[in-house]
Amino acid sequence: MPLRLDSAAPDFERRFAELLASKREASQEVGDTVAGIIADVRARGDEAVAELTNKFDKAGVTPDTLRFSEDEIASAAARVSAEVREALQTAHDRIKSHHERQKPKDDLYTDALGVTLGSRWTPIDAVGIYVPGGLASYPSSVLMNAVPAKVAGVERIAMVVPTPNGQLASAILCAAQIAGVTEIYRIGGAQAVAALAYGTASIARVDKIMGPGNAYVAAAKRQVFGQVGIDLIAGPSEVLVIADRSANPAWVAADLIAQAEHGGGAQSILVTTEEALADTVDAEVDRQLSLLPKQSIAREGWEEFGAIITVDTLETATILANRIASEHVELAVDDPQALMVGIRHAGAIFLGHHTPEAIGDYVGGSNHVLPTARSARFASGLGVLDFVKRTSILGCTPSSLSALAGAAVTIAEVEALDGHGRSISIRLNR
Amino acid sequence: MPLRLDSAAPDFERRFAELLASKREASQEVGDTVAGIIADVRARGDEAVAELTNKFDKAGVTPDTLRFSEDEIASAAARVSAEVREALQTAHDRIKSHHERQKPKDDLYTDALGVTLGSRWTPIDAVGIYVPGGLASYPSSVLMNAVPAKVAGVERIAMVVPTPNGQLASAILCAAQIAGVTEIYRIGGAQAVAALAYGTASIARVDKIMGPGNAYVAAAKRQVFGQVGIDLIAGPSEVLVIADRSANPAWVAADLIAQAEHGGGAQSILVTTEEALADTVDAEVDRQLSLLPKQSIAREGWEEFGAIITVDTLETATILANRIASEHVELAVDDPQALMVGIRHAGAIFLGHHTPEAIGDYVGGSNHVLPTARSARFASGLGVLDFVKRTSILGCTPSSLSALAGAAVTIAEVEALDGHGRSISIRLNR
Incomplete structure (x- = not known):
């Protein structure tokens, strides 16, 4: 059985914190x-x-x-x-x-001042x-x-x-x-x-x-x-689906299964404003799993790491999404563009009912190498920036060096780096 | 005495490789x-x-x-x-x-195709x-x-x-x-x-x-x-000065000393096309060191880790600079803009005779947190990008999903991820 939480329940904060802290990978001492x-x-x-x-x-x-x-x-x-x-x-x-x-x-x-600067x-x-x-x-x-x-x-x-x-x-x-x-x-x-x-x-x-x-x-x-x-050390894959009453439960269930079938600690979480949708998706995951040719990995993953969380409003869903900081966030809602604005921590966001996460794995065009294990709080997915590096460029003229010299020599003195100050003052005409 | 190398010497390649491989930090097992x-x-x-x-x-x-x-x-x-x-x-x-x-x-x-994409x-x-x-x-x-x-x-x-x-x-x-x-x-x-x-x-x-x-x-x-x-794990600081006959030896010496005074394995290297300049700078470092209030750290650093390398041409200097991939590269040459083009691996480049590295430490405007220990081959200095992260955005319409579905389902089959394929095909009107 996947974990079932209700954000209005008195023990929600404790149980949600446990969900956030749960380890999904056996740490091997190698x-x-x-x-x-x-x-x-x-x-x-x-x-x-x-x-x-x-x-x-x-x-x-x-x-x-x-x-x-x-x-x-x-x-x-x-x-x-x-x-x-x-x-x-x-x-x-x-x-x-x-x-x-x-x-x-x-x-x-x-x-x-005439200083050449750049990247x-x-x-x-x-x-x-x-x-x-x-x-x-x-x-x-x-x-x-x-x-x-x-x-x-x-x-x-x-x-x-x-x-x-x-x-x-x-x-x-x-x-x-x-x-x-x-x-x-x-x-x-x-x-x-x-x-x-x-x-x-x-x-x-x-x-x-x-x-x-x-x-x-x-x-x-x-x-x-x-x-x-x-690059980043990749952890088990994960999806967070946020669904309102406009969501199709069979489609949501299919997306939760697609993530769970990665195995190895992969996690699928549904956050929804609709209690009825939560129940339907839960049953639908079971039904679709039984039709999947190789169902054991997906079923184990869903039952061990899956979670369904009911919330009062989409605002609460947004707060939880930012705390989870999931690799993939699907917005299976009526107005995904509006909801997207508040989702600050996510590797990738998938908009609306017709964007299953799997399309982004293959042919969407964006990269499928994304931050896992809540690292979307501070990290980005793979991209061109990971294959380049930036060199700073600095160039002074005699006059711009003179203009900056006073402040630089003062700071060098505070830092007790006399040689730094002298390398500047030796160049000044006096 | 700093290391003295000549790129035309028969044992140069071996000795230069040793310089590149030399450890400047005691690795403490903590x-x-x-x-x-x-x-x-x-x-x-x-x-x-x-x-x-x-x-x-x-x-x-x-x-x-x-x-x-x-x-x-x-x-x-x-x-x-x-x-x-x-x-x-x-x-x-x-x-x-x-x-x-x-x-x-x-x-x-x-x-x-009508797919919403973005960063x-x-x-x-x-x-x-x-x-x-x-x-x-x-x-x-x-x-x-x-x-x-x-x-x-x-x-x-x-x-x-x-x-x-x-x-x-x-x-x-x-x-x-x-x-x-x-x-x-x-x-x-x-x-x-x-x-x-x-x-x-x-x-x-x-x-x-x-x-x-x-x-x-x-x-x-x-x-x-x-x-x-x-962020990056910072190693000892380092400077590489490339000088031609237009360089002022006293200024170059002051910059080599400024770097050496950081201590803790900091390294100053001069690469020059001029044998005479190499000698003058060597003597000038000695002279200026003796005038520095706290000279012991800078002198020890220069004698233990400093190096002067003479080369035949600025092209050779460029090749060596890219192999060294220094944190700071000063171009104390007549035409720094032209030389800069070939320097691909450097944390920061300082252009011309009036840009001592120390000006960039304090008031140039660029960041002084830069990649050390040859990591400029693959890393950049600190900047705004280190304090932000990128979320990928993907959104399909019914028709763009249909257009992409065939290729995505085919790849899902090759990867034996049936649930991925089904999360796409379940959304198609048939």
């Missing part, structure tokens, strides 16, 4: 194992990578076959049906055109993209990471994907081909992260590593942070 | 101590914070006196001279007007700013963190600053007053970070923690990351 793997890859390079890949993935690789050849990529991509290729191409094109709008602009200007953006030289293989095969993930990198102007994209027992879904390589990714290694786990961060004879090091992975991958990313940049 | 402190603050709240503050800082506080009163702030600020207040006000105003230009714009639009930016609700007390007192740091937060629209700024033996430089509170920061606690170390991240009875939790600190503070920030956001 730090020491990962540290050992990273040290091994740093010491022995490709040999270590190949050995660990054969040990964990039974992939049957040698240092010479870590990388997919052009032929291997082309022939795998050719095995994908025309329908799938077209769908991935549609997704690619829409993601690309949306992300093109995110490219930041340089801003160089001269102020009233200049440049792409990161080389990024690594981690793509999970194994149980889950998500070609959409390849696009969501590679397309913003390409749009940003990243010159080198190195993709890693484990191939357990030598197997890999062809659609992964097809998505890479569509995105223009040509450097792909059949490696995964902490050893892949270490190879990307420190480099080996056959894999040049990158500057930043993106993409989701299991507990070992997440720990490895934390450990190499500083040596390279990393 | 993780377990910090974990204990965080657990204590989470368990006992203000009591633990006060106890630890008295133990480490001899600050003589109780849970009731953790926060500076309005009167305490006002009377401390009033003790600051008019000259210092004006200098800080000038710095504040220039930082503010530069950062105003960094505010990102929302982008909401409807595409050809909406909102400020973070509450940020914590860590300000070092003790040995170093840097009011400029208060401004560099607080002003972008204010510009971003952050509603609550909680500042923490340790007061060893109950002492605090008045200029710190004056800078806070100028920046409009009113919530200030006399606490520091891992206990301050824990209080900001998890909250206590008297200190409400924040969403993101910014600002530099010692090894304990850095470790605490790493450990609370996820619960809250954090």
Whole structure:
């Protein structure tokens, strides 16, 4: 049974706080194992990578076959049906055109004193993209990471994907081909992260590593942070549906199930002003789950982590939504544009009855890599900004330096940094 | 003696690689101590914070006196001279007007299919700013963190600053007053970070923690990351000066000294096309050091971590600069605008002979919190973007959903996520 709360109940605050604080991931203590793997890859390079890949993935690789050849990529991509290729191409094109709008602009200007100031953006030289293989095969993930990198102007994209027992879904390589990714290694786990961060004879090091992975991958990313940049550590996926009486209970139920089927702690929450809708959705989730081919993961997720919360007004729903700060917020209400204004903390907002979250996972155009575990309070989804960096520009003329020198030297004195003050005063004509 | 390299020497590549790889910070293993402190603050709240503050800082506080009163702030600020207040006000105003230009714009639009798409930016609700007390007192740091937060629209700024033996430089509170920061606690170390991240009875939790600190503070920030956001972990400061024959050796020497006087592993590197200039600067650093009131830190830093590299051309200098990816890059050359184009990896670039790096530390207007330890390859300096987050917006109409449904359902099938596909197809009229 999903949790059922009523915001008017006397124990609501306590039970809602418990919901917010609940852990949905088993924290695995893998730090020491990962540290050992990273040290091994740093010491022995490709040999270590190949050995660990054969040990964990039974992939049957040698240092010479870590990388997919052009032929291997082309022939795998050719095995994908025309329908799938077209769908991935549609997704690619829409993601690309949306992300093109995110490219930041340089801003160089001269102020009233004659000081040149500005911000200049440049792409990161080389990024690594981690793509999970194994149980889950998500070609959409390849696009969501590679397309913003390409749009940003990243010159080198190195993709890693484990191939357990030598197997890999062809659609992964097809998505890479569509995105223009040509450097792909059949490696995964902490050893892949270490190879990307420190480099080996056959894999040049990158500057930043993106993409989701299991507990070992997440720990490895934390450990190499500083040596390279990393993206957010992704947690279990989550959706919050806010529904009023205009909502279609069957559609809401389908969206709650779609989130729950990710498993691994994925969470679906419904907040509604309608007690009757809450009951209908609850029953409808049960009914639709029984029709789903592989229902066990979704059912377990819904029963363990799902929640239905009834509230008096949409204002209360908004307050709760901002406290939950969900990765995905669906507004299944009559006037989603009006409700959206108050939702300040959300990875993505889906407007109205005809925008199931799943459309954003694939072909909406926005990115599906979004902040989880309440981090939408302070973090944004993946975008072009994650693949560029800004350099500040400052330039003084003799006269603008003179105009600023007094204040700067005064602050240098307060901070007891005499050398700072002298580097300014030595340049002044006296 | 600083390291002296010549890019034409046969052993250059090896020695340059050693320079790049050299560690300038003693890595202190403080993780377990910090974990204990965080657990204590989470368990006992203000009591633990006060106890630890008295133990480490001899600050003589109780849970009731953790926060500076309005009167305490006002009377401390009033003790600051008019000259210092004006200098800080000038710095504040220039930082503010530069950062105003960094505010990102929302982008909401409807595409050809009728899909509503967009990015909406909102400020973070509450940020914590860590300000070092003790040995170093840097009011400029208060401004560099607080002003972008204010510009971003952050509603609550909680500042923490340790007061060893109950002492605090008045200029710190004056800078806070100028920046409009009113919530200030006399606490520091891992206990301050824990209080900001998890909250206590008297200190409400924040969403993101910014600002530099010692090894304990850095470790605490790493450990609370996820619960809250954090900024970059700051390493020792560094400057790279590129000089041609137009450079003034005394000015270049003053800038190398200004960086070295930060101590703690700070690094100054000169890359020049002129062998004679290299010699003159080397001698000039010695001469100016002997005139500096507190020369020991700067001299030790220069001799241990300083380097002078001679190169054949400015093109070679550019290549080395991009490999070094320094926090600060000064272009002490005849045509800095032309040289700037090729410098892709730098926290900030300072143009020409009249732009000492120190002017950017205080009153240039750009931010002095910049990526160190070669992280300019993938990271940017502090700015307004660090205090806001982006929410993606997606909205389909019945007809645009129909147009996108086929591709989305196809990808859902490839990814074996039936519930995703069904949440889309259930909405289609058939």
